[in-house]
Amino acid sequence: MHSSPVPIKGxxxxxxxxxxxxLVISTGCGSSNSIGGPPNQPSGQPVSGSAPIVGSSTPxxxxxxGTGTSSTDVAAVEAVLASLKLNYRTVDTSHIEGMSExxxxxxxxxxxxxxxxxxxxxxxxxxxxxNIHNAVVNDGLHYLGICAGAFFGGYSIYNGLDLTxxxxxxxxADYNKGINKEAVELSFPRxxxxxxxxxxxxxxxxxxxxxxxxxxxxxxxxEGASGRGWVILSGVHAEAPASWRLGMxxxxxxxxxxxxxxxxxxxxxxxxxxxxx
Numbered sequence: 602m603h604s605s606p607v608p609i610k611g612x613x614x615x616x617x618x619x620x621x622x623x624l625v626i627s628t629g630c631g632s633s634n635s636i637g638g639p640p641n642q643p644s645g646q647p648v649s650g651s652a653p654i655v656g657s658s659t660p661x662x663x664x665x666x667g668t669g670t671s672s673t674d675v676a677a678v679e680a681v682l683a684s685l686k687l688n689y690r691t692v693d694t695s696h697i698e699g700m701s702e703x704x705x706x707x708x709x710x711x712x713x714x715x716x717x718x719x720x721x722x723x724x725x726x727x728x729x730x731x732n733i734h735n736a737v738v739n740d741g742l743h744y745l746g747i748c749a750g751a752f753f754g755g756y757s758i759y760n761g762l763d764l765t766x767x768x769x770x771x772x773x774a775d776y777n778k779g780i781n782k783e784a785v786e787l788s789f790p791r792x793x794x795x796x797x798x799x800x801x802x803x804x805x806x807x808x809x810x811x812x813x814x815x816x817x818x819x820x821x822x823x824e825g826a827s828g829r830g831w832v833i834l835s836g837v838h839a840e841a842p843a844s845w846r847l848g849m850x851x852x853x854x855x856x857x858x859x860x861x862x863x864x865x866x867x868x869x870x871x872x873x874x875x876x877x878x
Contacts, residue, residue, distance in 0.1 A: 630715055630748040630801040660688035661870060663708040665750075667694030669720030670713070674747070677840040678714050681862045687870070694724055702732045706740035710870045713750030715800070715838060721753050722760035734762050738828030745869035748802040751834035755808070764827040770803035773836055774817055784849045785837060787813040787821050791876040795861065796853040797821075798841035805834055810877035824868070824875055831872035833865060 662682060666675040675691070682689050690708075692700070705711070711733065713721070722730070736742040744764060746754035754762050756769040775783065782800035789795070789812070804815060809825030809832070824833045838845070839862035843855055851858075868875050 662689035668724040670716035674714040705736035715748035718749040718752035737830035741829035765808040768808040802836035
């Protein structure tokens with residue numbers, strides 16, 4: 602989650618339900634350009650079984666599970682993809698390094714989940730991130746970045762994708778209050794507020810249309826075109842399973858948050874705009 606000094610699922614500039622609290626802690630995000638530094642929690646290891654070779658049966662969704670991503674968040678995203686009955690393929694670091702721009706463009710959507718955005722970027726070559734950037738901007742590959750994936754999708758000195766025309770993101774303000782994870786109440790323009798899981802995720806002011814806001818009015822989800830591609834960035838984890846909620850008070854039911862996670866994925870896949878401010 603975030604993109605500054607302390608990454609968890611979406612570290613900066615960043616079905617399967619795990620019952621152990623220790624695994625929940627392993628989801629951080631990223632680090633920001635302004636602070637930069639090591640993550641406060643180790644990120645998950647890549648999920649095995651990646652098969653990124655493009656062929657005649659190329660699925661619509663490519664889910665990144667390489668070095669720096671949280672394995673528990675990868676599993677959470679997979680659970681939502683399964684509920685949507687979407688055909689997807691996971692791809693790890695070594696495989697995505699071998700994919701050309703045209704290979705990547707054979708997919709409709711790339712999802713980068715939470716973890717440690719610094720580790721994600723630093724473990725990919727400039728050639729790989731350039732291919733991803735170009736597949737979005739030139740070829741219309743869509744992109745969904747969650748927490749660390751949101752940090753990584755923006756501009757970052759840690760080899761980010763810069764799908765935001767040079768805009769970089771810092772942590773949501775509660776990070777500077779010593780809070781690393783919590784239930785945050787998000788506001789939406791045409792619907793009631795929702796509590797969602799936040800862990801060291803970014804605030805996303807300065808780019809795109811604002812889909813939702815944190816309690817302090819800064820952007821928690823944004824969307825917009827990046828060249829020919831459609832990009833959605835989320836500083837929170839709508840896909841968070843029940844085990845991540847332990848010890849926190851949520852007024853929004855789990856199934857409502859998971860349903861919204863499906864809405865995010867569907868909008869990103871189809872390149873459609875969500876209600877925004």
